[in-house]
Amino acid sequence: MKKQIGVIGDIHSNYTAFKTAVQYMTERGITEFILLGDYVSDTTDTAETMQYIYELIKKYKVTAIRGNREDYLLGQRRVLRGESDAPLWLYNSASGNLLYTYELLTNEDLDFFESLPISYRYKCEGYPDIICCHGSPVNNRELLLFHDDTAKKWLEKIDADYIVGGHTHVQGECHHNGKHYFNTGSTGIAISAPGLAQCLILHGFDENEPEGPSWEAEFLNLPYDVDYVIDALYEKGLMEKGKWFVVNNEHILKTGKDVTPELINKAMILQEKETGNPVDWPYIEEEYFTKAAKILGIPDYRVPRKDAM
Known part of the structure; x- marks a missing residue:
């Protein structure tokens, strides 16, 4: 028996890349998704991205978690409500990108972000559990990297054999002591993969397989209309x-x-x-x-x- 899950993260308001990834996966027969956070900011199509997420949730089985960008935006709402003494954002090179995004969000969007956990234990009978997170299982700003021991240390800590995450925008996998870390890369602003929407498909194998239950990652790099996304930075006022x-x-x-x-x-x-x-x-x-x-x-x-x- 084989199970497939589409994993998408770090969309960063890039609706064009997001839609490309979803359409590719649904054409492959995928009806279950895990969304790993950082849905908005950095490019222009925030409202379109949020609407597409809601449509995806209505149509398919979707598990969503909260990234650090969602936390930043929720923090600004607390400032505006007088619940925090953190600085107000302004239109400059430091915070203008975030303020632009914030002004495109509705209270319903922010409430949705607030409802999301920063990590989630995916369980399905017959398959190994997966810890799904944006950064690390306890901190959505923590970087799990391949070139040092951060990913390996977390694999040693968790009581599951798999972690799936994002945040670094660097796609790849790490295996340590029989455990596995998969980073989906960035759908919206990929590092080392310009013009490509990065995501992955988890292929699940149950206990009927000769080697027992397991997950394998199929890493995807899908071309999309990046020229539109760049032009929109100017035409829609974000630049x-x-x-x-x-x-x-x-x-x-x-x-x-x-x-x-x-x-x-x-x-x-x-x-x-x-x-x-x-x-x-x-x-x-x-x-x-x-x-x-x-x-x-x-x-x-x-x-x-x-x-x-």
């Missing part, structure tokens, strides 16, 4: 409001190269050195993002676009 952070997103979509943490940290360090004052996110001046981007080799794609118009 204007998110500035250098969104230029960096365009760079990832075009090249698969991600220096997002370095961009933010470098801008903060440059501002602190020049002004002599500590910098609190998101109050980072644009000139320092410009300098940081130049150091990191991120082209300003906005300039030739303006010249071409």
